Amino acid sequence: VAKLDYVKSDYSTDEEPNDISDIRGYNNFYEFGTGKEEPSVNAQKLTVDPWSVKIDGMVDKPGDYDLADILSGVTLEERIYRLRCVEAWSMVVPWIGFPLADLLNRIGVQPSAKFVAFETLVRPEEMIGQRYPILDWPYREGLRLDEAMHPLTILATGLYGEEMPKQNGAPIRLVVPWKYGFKSIKSIVRISLTDQMPETTWNMQNPREYGFYSNVNPTVDHPRWSQASERRIGGGLFGGRQDTLMFNGYEEHVAGLYAGQDLTKDY
Template sequence: MPIIVKSLPEIKSSEITPRSVYLDRRKFMKHTVATGLLLTADTILPAWAKKSTQSGWPELKKSPYSSSDTVNSFEDITTYNNFYEFGTGKKDPHKNAVDFNPKPWSITVAGECAKAGSYNLEDFIKPDSLEERIYRLRCVEGWSMVIPWVGFSLADMLKKFEPNSKAKYVEFTTLFDKSRMPGQQRRVLHWPYTEGLRIDEAMNELPFMAVGLYGDILPNQNGAPIRLVVPWKYGFKSIKSIVKIRFTEKQPQTTWNKTAPKEYGFYSNVNPIVDHPRWSQKKERVIGQPFWKPKRDTQLYNGYAEQVAHLYQGMDLKKHF
């Protein structure tokens, strides 16, 4: 029986971090990994966003899908990362992505849709569509965070390309550039990094295209300038630094599924009853909590069953892991 979770209450930005810090850009930027982020913001933000004197983004809409869990600190979120394009260690992305320049940035759209083509990032960042969504993140490695993302609905973005009836899946691809992403110089994964969703998953209300976090632009180590966030799936499904979206009739091959198909399925939904072959998924370590605190129970679909359980009715969740 699916675990039913009620819609979660909103959280005010002022409750996430002290308001004085949240609004004071200088204090806020002291917590970033690269002071050059301010320069990046000035060059990639559209004109309406540059006019904001207190934050990288204008006032953001709040989402009814936001979690009420305690939000992780900016330091937690930006210094403990998996982003193999910048190294395999948790600290590597925050060290090695400092000089990554995500500008200019475009996204190629291809496949089974009416409006294929190349689009500038600015084509998608509209002030009236930006919102804050506070989502849980559950890593397949057995740890979790809660992150206040800034962005817009994936479904709203995809509808603009007018996918046709043959579009059964959506494939996403990360930038492949060894000179800008030094981790790609090693064959630790199949490059470029690719991920995919079934079309009905992609059109669900939860998937989110993030262009920022904590009210500001997205740091390099977190997937700048634009990444996917799918909160009911393990974190590796939320692909970073996206340069291509392709609508397909057949299920796309994804990087971790190609690398270790017996360990990483195409769906990769958070499921405490389906263990990884090398460790249990029943519990998770909450990043930022004292080491002596016990791990907490992992929820089916990471606590988002009410919104997504219907997508998998009739499916064997152990077979389609």
């Protein structure tokens, strides 16, 4: 696995990262099966080189960009972030990536754009989960433009100083640490700037349970389970639970984005 050059970041938490075996062995990536251990096996067939990303919509320089072009001149940073899954478990992951804002600024976002929409690759020959209509493929996610431009929001191409494992969303994925994990879309092939709130996969699947925003919020429960606490992966059989933090602990950075919004309605 290729080593990556990167610099450290002040945005990193000083919490202890999970073992790399936790991060590589316990994944939600339904394109490769619904079991947590399935992606680590099934994703290995995925071809990640060549890889191109279509950037379109309300941008100055639309086009199909090769991954190398997207990464050229980019300074990679290590961002050690908490990851909180909507299923009430969590990890700490040392991502390697760069701010999404860097890319959007290079592409030129037009003033009319209000949202960013993302799509994951569709390639059922290599992604066996896509042979079943478990979800409405392609996997889709989206952010409001101010969320997308926030310095905490990154495109990650690696973790633990190495290239991104396939089961974690190689070769390039989104990481939005104050939102539930499913917002951080994997294996991105399309980024579109739009003035409409984009359709997002889990919201399409069950709008009552999964909102567009899906910010980590211990005071707004999932209809079927509490979000007040979480199980930290790696804690073993007797690890118990810890309290879930507002905005997954990134409140001081991102609370301002939602000033005036009722987070029980905009869940």
